[in-house]
Amino acid sequence: MRKILNYKITIVARSPKDIKGVCNALSFIEKNNKSLLKKVQKINGVLIRSIHSYDNELILPEKIWVCGTGTVRESSVSYLASLLIHESVHCIKYEQGSLNKNFRDEPVAYRAQIMFLKKYGEKREYLYVTKLLKEKYWKKNFISISKNENIKSTNNLYNYYKKYTSFFH
Numbered sequence: 001m002r003k004i005l006n007y008k009i010t011i012v013a014r015s016p017k018d019i020k021g022v023c024n025a026l027s028f029i030e031k032n033n034k035s036l037l038k039k040v041q042k043i044n045g046v047l048i049r050s051i052h053s054y055d056n057e058l059i060l061p062e063k064i065w066v067c068g069t070g071t072v073r074e075s076s077v078s079y080l081a082s083l084l085i086h087e088s089v090h091c092i093k094y095e096q097g098s099l100n101k102n103f104r105d106e107p108v109a110y111r112a113q114i115m116f117l118k119k120y121g122e123k124r125e126y127l128y129v130t131k132l133l134k135e136k137y138w139k140k141n142f143i144s145i146s147k148n149e150n151i152k153s154t155n156n157l158y159n160y161y162k163k164y165t166s167f168f169h
């Protein structure tokens with residue numbers, strides 16, 4: 001695994017290409033909106049799993065975002081940047097004492113992501129995330145796959161993080 005520090009965020013991945021992807025997204029945020037970068041810096045680290053997957057999880061209280069190569073490699077720079085914005089809202093909400101019970105923070109996280117895409121992203125990305133918010137995607141996603149599947153996926157991401165905890169200290 002490789003580790004680099006970029007904008008005070010620790011990025012860990014097997015492939016330099018994946019690290020570069022996250023760095024590009026951070027540069028994109030900095031270039032467009034410096035005050036948003038400050039918020040994104042609430043995320044302490046990004047850990048990219050070597051497997052192709054779109055599963056992702058924000059590990060708290062550590063504020064490490066664990067995601068798969070699918071997310072990093074197949075997202076445009078602006079879309080990956082918007083995902084970081086989304087997760088940074090969860091970090092800020094967590095600092096304010098919210099545990100995101102019943103996904104109550106999702107609308108505000110999605111709205112921040114949508115605002116970013118509206119200004120800096122591609123129109124289809126903006127429309128896509130707007131649709132996710134309208135459909136309350138987080139609820140649908142949670143119910144549609146069986147509960148066990150969802151817990152299994154979350155556990156996998158936590159276990160994966162545990163393996164690489166030392167990279168973030």
Ligand SMILES: [Zn+2]
Nearest residue numbers: 086090106109
């Ligand atoms: Zn969220």
